[in-house]
Structure formats: C-alpha cells, structure tokens
Amino acid sequence: MIIKAPERPIAATHCLFDMDGLLLNTEDIYTEASLIVLERYGKTYDWSLKARMMGLREDDAAELFIKETGIPMTAQEYLVERHALHASLFPKCVPLPGVVRLVRHLRAQGVPIAVATSSHRAPFEIKTKNNQHLFTLFDGNVTTGDDAAIKRGKPAPDLFLAGHAQLGRADHERATAIVFEDAPSGVLAGINAGMPVVWVRDSRLPRDAELEAKCWVVIESMEEFDPAWMGVAPFPVDA
Numbered sequence: 321m322i323i324k325a326p327e328r329p330i331a332a333t334h335c336l337f338d339m340d341g342l343l344l345n346t347e348d349i350y351t352e353a354s355l356i357v358l359e360r361y362g363k364t365y366d367w368s369l370k371a372r373m374m375g376l377r378e379d380d381a382a383e384l385f386i387k388e389t390g391i392p393m394t395a396q397e398y399l400v401e402r403h404a405l406h407a408s409l410f411p412k413c414v415p416l417p418g419v420v421r422l423v424r425h426l427r428a429q430g431v432p433i434a435v436a437t438s439s440h441r442a443p444f445e446i447k448t449k450n451n452q453h454l455f456t457l458f459d460g461n462v463t464t465g466d467d468a469a470i471k472r473g474k475p476a477p478d479l480f481l482a483g484h485a486q487l488g489r490a491d492h493e494r495a496t497a498i499v500f501e502d503a504p505s506g507v508l509a510g511i512n513a514g515m516p517v518v519w520v521r522d523s524r525l526p527r528d529a530e531l532e533a534k535c536w537v538v539i540e541s542m543e544e545f546d547p548a549w550m551g552v553a554p555f556p557v558d559a
Contacts, residue, residue, distance in 0.1 A: 321523070321539070321540045321544070322538075322539050322540075322544050323521070323532060323538040323539065323540065324532055324535060324537060324538035324539075325537065325549070326536055326537050326549050329548065329549050329550065329551055330496060330498065330516055330536070330549070330550055330551065331496060331550070331551040332431065332496050332497070332498045332550035332551060332552070333432070333489060333493045333496040333497060334431060334432035334433065334434070334484075334487050334489055334493070334496075334497055334498075335426060335431060335432070335433045335434075335497070335498045335499075335500065335550075336433075336434050336435075336436050336480050336483045336484065336497060336498070336499050336500070336510075336515070337423070337433065337434070337435050337436070337500045338375070338435075338436065338437060338438075338499075338500060338501045338502060338503065338506050339435055339437035339439060339444070339447070340374075340375075340437065340438070340439060340447075340502075340503075341374060341416075341502040341503060341522065342416070342419075342500055342501060342502040342503075342506075342520055342542075343415060343416065343419050343423075343435070343454065344413045344414065344415060344416065344419075344447055344448075344451065345413055345414055345415075345416055346410065346413050346447055347370075347374065347502070347522070349406070349409045349410060349412070349413055350373075350406075351370065352405075352409060353402050353405040353406055353409060354385065354402070356405060357391070357393075357398065357401055357402065357405075358389060358391065361391045361392070363389055363390075363391060365385075365388070365389060367524050367525060367526065368526070369384075369385070369388050369389075371503075371504055371525050371526065372384060372388075372504075372505075373385060374502070374503035374504065374505060374506070375438055375474045375475075375501070375502075375503030375504070375505035375506035375509070376438060376473055376474060376505055377438050377465045377473035377474075378399060378438070378439075378440065378465070379395065379399070380473050382395035382396075382398050382399050382402075383395045385398060386398055403443075406443060406446070407446065410443065410446045410447045411446065411449060411450055413447055413450075413451070414451065415451060415454050416541075416542060417541055417542065417543050418541055418542030418543030418544070418545065419454065419542050420453070420454055421542075421543075421555065422542055422545055422547070423454060423457050423458075424457060425547060425552070425555055425556075426547070426552065427457045429547075429552050429553055431550075431552060432461075432487045432489075433457070433458055433461065434458060434461035434462065434463065434483045434486055434487050435455070435458055435461065435462045435463065435483070436462075436463045436479040436480050436482065436483035437462070437463070437464055437465065437479070438464075438465040438473060438474060438479065438506075439464055439465055440464055440465050440466040441464045441466055441467075444462070444464050461483070461486055461487060463479055463482045463483045463486055465479065467482065469482040469485075470482060473505075474503070474505040474506050474508065474509040475505045475506075475508035475509045475512060476509060476512065477509050477510070477512040477513035477514075478509075479509060480497075480499055480509055480510055480513040480515060481513050484497055484513070484515075494513060494514045494515050495514065495515070495516070496516075497513075497515045497516075498515070498516055498517075498518060498536075498550055499513070499515045499516065499517045499518065500517075500518045500520060500542075501517055501518070501519055501520070502519070502520050502521060502522060504525070504528065504531060507519050507531060507534075507535060508531070511534050511535075516535075516536035516537075517534075517535045517536055517537075518535070518536060518537040518538075518539065518545065519531070519532065519535045519537070519538045519539070520539055520540065520541065520542055520545075521538060521539075521540055522540070523540050537549065
C-alpha cells in the first residue's frame with residue numbers, strides 16, 4: 321500500500337539502501353532466532369519490542385532485548401547463541417519483492433547506489449553469499465556497522481553519511497540522496513543525515529503518523545516504488 325506518495329519529485333543524485341528487512345528478508349530470521357532463545361524460558365516478544373530493535377547495531381539491540389525480556393542471560397551470552405543460530409539460518413535469506421528489479425534498474429540508469437547497513441562485516445558476508453545476483457550490482461559500495469567511520473549506531477546519521485562519502489558525493493548533495501529504510505531507527509538516521517527517506521515499512525509495525533510525516537515517501541513494498549518520483553525513467557515493460 322502506498323501510504324504517502326511524494327509531494328514533489330526529487331532529481332536524485334544517488335541512493336543509499338539499508339539491508340536487513342529492506343533488501344533481504346533477514347528481519348524474519350532475526351525474529352526466528354530470538355524466539356528460539358525465548359521459548360527456552362517460556363517467553364515470547366511482540367512487534368512493539370521488535371520495532372525498537374530494528375536497525376540497531378547488534379550490541380545495542382542485544383542490551384535492549386535482555387532488558388525488556390528479562391531472560392537470565394547477559395547481552396553477550398545472548399549474542400553468542402544468536403550468532404550460532406544466524407550462521408545456520410542466514411544462508412537461507414532471499415531478496416524481498418521488488419528489490420532486484422529496482423536495484424538493477426537504478427544501476428542500468430546510471431544512478432550511483434550503495435548499501436549502508438548496521439550489520440557487521442562478517443554476518444553481512446554470510447547473508448549476501450547466496451545473493452550475489454543482487455549485491456554485485458552495488459560494485460563494492462558497502463558500509464557496515466563495524467566500519468571504522470561508524471562511531472554511533474542508528475538513529476545517528478553516521479552510516480548514511482559514510483555511504484554518501486564512499487560514493488564521493490559532496491555535502492550539498494545530501495538533499496538529493498535518497499535513503500531506503502524499513503526500520504524506524506533507520507528512518508530517523510536518514511532524516512538526521514538531511515536526506516529524503518523512503519520508508520518501506522513492514523505492515524506489521526504500528527503506524528506512526530509523526531514519523532511518516534517526516535518521510536519523503538512511505539510504502540509497504542519495494543514493488544510500489546515509482547522511479548519517476550526520483551527523476552528516473554520508468555521500468556521496462558518486461559521488468
């Protein structure tokens with residue numbers, strides 16, 4: 321569903337993409353792994369906590385998870401177990417609907433594109449190993465949460481500012497850098513970077529009218545994004 325179409329088109333100079341839950345269906349895998357841990361203690365968790373964890377660096381997400389669920393583990397112990405579960409689950413992740421079509425189209429149209437993800441480099445490699453048909457399109461333009469330039473996690477703007485710099489863009493071009501995000505914390509990170517944000521929100525998230533109002537576009541699937549909104553030619557008829 322298109323919740324908010326742009327009030328005006330933007331002649332985009334480049335695009336920055338989050339990864340988890342935006343390009344790949346890894347948020348479902350994060351949920352599966354966390355539920356496996358919680359079931360051992362007879363607990364579960366809902367989307368009110370899930371929404372707060374989305375987009376955070378893993379250490380920050382782990383601290384929040386332990387605090388809110390109250391399970392008798394340290395954040396580090398939780399991360400060790402979660403990493404083991406992820407190692408078996410992440411190779412199964414796949415691109416979300418509309419993602420490959422859009423990324424391939426932007427690249428064909430000569431729009432510079434980059435990935436800016438809170439994921440650390442090692443799990444990034446696991447997630448993308450079986451999805452090279454997508455990630456080779458970015459020509460190595462990837463910033464991860466453990467890169468040296470990233471001092472603060474989302475909602476701070478560090479990741480998107482680093483991705484912007486990696487593409488060699490000037491400071492004044494932040495206003496024409498389109499950020500694609502699924503997580504509320506990531507949406508705020510894009511806004512804090514001074515960039516127009518396309519919020520591809522999960523329909524299971526609670527609606528947030530205040531945050532939606534700050535976004536350039538709000539949709540619920542990448543299939544709904546119209547390249548004309550950013551001054552790019554339409555998709556080919558057979559795409």
